[in-house]
Amino acid sequence: MNRIRPLTIPLVAAALALPTAAAADSGGLSPKQLRDHGWICVTAIGGVHCAPPGTSLPPTAPTVQLLYFDTTDPSSADATLLGAETLLRSDLLDGQPCPTEPTGEYHWIGDLGGGVTYYGCHRVELSPYIANGG
Secondary structure, eight states: OOOOOTTHHHHHHHHHTSOHHHHHHHTSOOHHHHHHTTOEEEEETTEEEEEOTTOOSSOOSSEEEEEEESOSOTTOSSOOEEEEEEEEEGGGOSSOBOTTSTTSBOEEEEEOSSSOEEEEEESSOOHHHHHTTO
């Protein structure tokens, strides 16, 4: 029996719980909409990254799911959603593949301020974004 990763379910459920009228008014999902629904949105590594309610930032959890946007304004109502990112604590990385990264591997992110280091896996093709330090 296939199982959906437990961390994916809350991320998807929270995103789907946003009012569709609000999404229609602004043209799509935005950091402002997420913040209005309890998400934490911060500017980091060239764009806004948003974490679901209950996620601590800076992170220390084994994995963290984020949505990221092409803006540096965490209150933006019209930013472009670039995709999702999974952060994996570096002590747990054991050769897991990330087929959506240009290298096929998780990329080094480092310490995000919580004293714990992470690797990241983006869910979209971000070659220019990664090349610019993302």
